[in-house]
Amino acid sequence: MSASESRRILIVEDNPFNRKLLQTILEQEGFVVEECKNGKEAIERLKEEKFSLIFTDLLMPGMDGFETIRRIRDMGIATPIVTTSSMNSKQDRQRCLEAGADDFLPKPIQTEQIRELLKKYEKNTTQSPAAKDDNECPVSPINASDYRILLVEDDETLGRRYQQFLEKFGFHTIRVFHGDKAWEIFKLHNRDYDIIISNVFTSGIDGLGLLVNIKRDYPDTLVFIYAAEHDTDMFQLAARIGADGVLTQAEFESGMIPMIESAIYRCAQKTSRATAADTVNQVRKAQANLIRLGCAEPCNTIDIAYSQLTDAGGDVASCRRFNLAGRCGVVLGDVSGHNVMSSYISAIFLGILSSVWNKNQNPSDLLRTVNAELNKADYADYHLCVSALLWDRRRGKLRLATAGNPGALWVKKKNNGDIDIEELGGGGMCLGWVKEDFIFTDCEIEMTPGDFLFLFSDGIDSKAVIDILNADKELLRRETTKGISQQILDRILAKQVQKDDMILVALSEPETISDAGLHYSFPSTYSGVEGACQWAAEMIKAEQIPEGKESVLVLLAIREALINAVNYGNAFSHQAFVDLSLYFKPGELRVDISDEGAGFALPAILNKIEHIRVEQLGNRGLAVMNSVSDQVVVNGSTVSLIFRRNI
Structure with missing residues (x-):
């Protein structure tokens, strides 16, 4: 190596x-x-x-x-x-x-x-894994009588059984029936208890609430959570909050003692408070990086800036490119509170978002879906305000929905160089509070070249943004959006004391777009497919087809991709568009077909057809595309067919 x-x-x-x-x-x-x-x-x-x-x-x-x-x-x-x-x-x-x-x-x-x-x-990065250490989790011998445990379990039979089990190993164990009592006792006598063990579901403050309170104010105290059944989401949340161990009731008597011994050993090897502070610092940096990442590939049309009030905040933003035809989404979220738990709720939101966004690109649908997911768990002390938008740049249309966040600012340039600023409606109910899915606000606008749109959390006053834009119109006379959000945020902070997390997202429609391709769009109909095929046949000149490729087969592959986009990507919705783009360079033709669907993953093995019958239309999809083209690439809901000169 x-x-x-x-x-x-x-x-x-x-x-x-x-x-x-x-x-x-x-x-x-x-x-x-x-x-x-x-x-x-x-x-x-x-x-x-x-x-x-x-x-x-x-x-x-x-x-x-x-x-x-x-x-x-x-x-x-x-x-x-x-x-x-x-x-x-x-x-x-x-x-x-x-x-x-x-x-x-x-x-x-x-x-x-x-x-x-x-x-x-x-020391030895090339060492074979065959050499295992039988003591992979070294445990320091402990004297159980040195540790006092506060056990939280409201079931009489289970509570007595677990208390006797822990005392059998020498731990001084006090049992209480619910989380409120445990928190009350611990606040008054925190020096008397070294370990908290709680069922996740208790009356009053539940196990996770107790965990949050203790790790916030007494980070040196060991806290272990157990549940009746394995729940991956709940266990991961408990671990992120700071639990020293999680397990099921079935594992309690076999796993709790080794888990306690392991946690005590880890604490003995380091200074817990310093490590906890270091970890919180890493959480803060990780969250900041998540907010600033934006799209997977940098672009000149979306910019994000963020200023947190405390070490860990609850604001989050993300953007995603759905296809190569200019279809993208942006989400801005604001979790209540300014603590580590707020950051964790933001992380949970991002996790939900990553799994449902492609299939719920419409902003209102996205908010309904996320709200349903958040209502599956109880985060009663936290709520999430969200702004979500879908931007179809090819058609200049932008849909926006809000759940508790302020409305966006739409900045339109006039012919005389002046600007017109329109405040779009915001509000709606925050996510995670109620299960109703009709309580969000939405609107649709048409962005024209030179326009800007600004989204922000409630830590920013819309009037402050408007005053800055009116006072310095040069901010909007730029070729790229990059940096404008931070400039505005810096000017706001120079004039006022920050009282909340602040996040600002800017979008702009460039006045000039450098794109060497040829483009054609049509609604999802079979007649639209025929029109697109005819356009492609007219645009692709004989000399532009790579040497060794047959034009009739190239057009056949394009037709199959267009039919797939109509049938599967857009599910025959006449309101959904298909975009066809052609890109030429010496010895290569690239054809992009983009729809409004969730996209798909290419199978590991693509079939090839040795003898293609040109007169057979449809029902062959990827097999024809793969047989005729030199490469098939999927990027979101865009399928690219690449034809190269045969050597």
């Missing part, structure tokens, strides 16, 4: 917040980090690249962490693998080792633990 390869680490994690948090810590230690969102992506990446260390989550959709590890080992790859999970039972650690992992890192991730692992594997 080369020196450069020995500094490269692969992260396999489906949660974007957790990925960014781990990436930030590793990059601060001088490592180059690559990311994969699931096990399948990781397997493909490892076929072509080498890494010195792999971190993988266990609970991922599709191929989980256990299967990912097994497949990596089946490939003969000896790279050390560290699993990260909120499941901290001995059985789960054993399953990881049996699958081929080398180490287990419990969530929430602690900076000092990462550093220890890096030291361990930096």
Whole structure:
């Protein structure tokens, strides 16, 4: 392994917040980090690249962490693998080792633990994983009588059973029936208790609420959460909040003592308060990076700026490109509060957003879907205000929906160089409060070249933005949107004391668009397909077809892609458009077909047709596209057919 390869680490994690948090810590230690969102992506990446260390989550959709590890080992790859999970039972650690992992890192991730692992594997990054340490989770001998436990369980039988179990091991254990009483006792006598063990579902303050309160005010206290059944979302949330361990009731008597011993050992190896502060700092940086990332690829039309009031805030923003024809979405969220828990709720929102956005591009549909997901869990002390928009740049249309956020500012340029600022309606009910899905506001506008749109959280007064824009119209006379949000935010903060998190998003429709392609759009009908095919036949000259390609087959592949877009992408909706774009360069023709659907993933194996009957129309889709073109590429809801000169 080369020196450069020995500094490269692969992260396999489906949660974007957790990925960014781990990436930030590793990059601060001088490592180059690559990311994969699931096990399948990781397997493909490892076929072509080498890494010195792999971190993988266990609970991922599709191929989980256990299967990912097994497949990596089946490939003969000896790279050390560290699993990260909120499941901290001995059985789960054993399953990881049996699958081929080398180490287990419990969530929430602690900076000092990462550093220890890096030291361990930096010594010999090419060592085979066959050499296992039988004491993979070293435990310092403890005297149980030195520790006092506050147990929270309202079921009489279960509570008595768990209390007797803990006392059998020597722990002084006091039991209370509900979270309110536990919090009251702990505030008065916090020095008398070292460990809190709570059922997640208790009357009064539930287990998660108790966890939040204790970790906020008494970060050195160990807190363990258990539940009747395994609940991945709840366990991950508890781990993110700061639980020292989570497990099910079925695992209580087999896993609780090892979990307590392991947590006590970890605390003995470091200064807990310093590490907790360091971890909060990493959370803050991770959230800030998430807000500033924007689209996967930088663009000149969307800009985001953010200023947090405290160490960890609750504002979040994200943008996504749905296809290559200028269809994109932007979401701005504002969670109540200015603490670490607010950041975690923002992270949960981002996780929900990442899984439902493609299928719910319409802003009102998106808000309804997210609201339904948030109502599946109880975050009674937190609510989420959201602005969501869908921008169809090819047609200049923009849809906007709000749930509790201020309305946007639409800045329109006049012919004389002056500007007209229109305040769009905002309001609506915040997400997560009620289950009704008709309480959001929405509108649709037509953006023209030179227009701007500004979205912001309630920490920013719309009048302050309007005054700045009216006072300095040069801000809007720019070729790129990049930097305008930060300039406006800086001017606001120069004149007023910040009292809340502030986030500002700017969008602009460029007056000139540099695009060398030819474009055609049509509603989703079969007659529209015929018109698009006729247009393509007229636009693609014989000399522009790469040498060795037959024009009739090229047009056939285009037709099949257009039919697929109408049938599957837009589901025959006459209100949905299909965009056809042609790009020419010497020896190559690229054809982009974009629809308004959720997109799809190419299958691992694409069939080829040896003998194509031109007179047969439809029902052959990808097989014809793959047989005729040299490459088929899917980017969101855009399918690109690439034809190259035969050599």
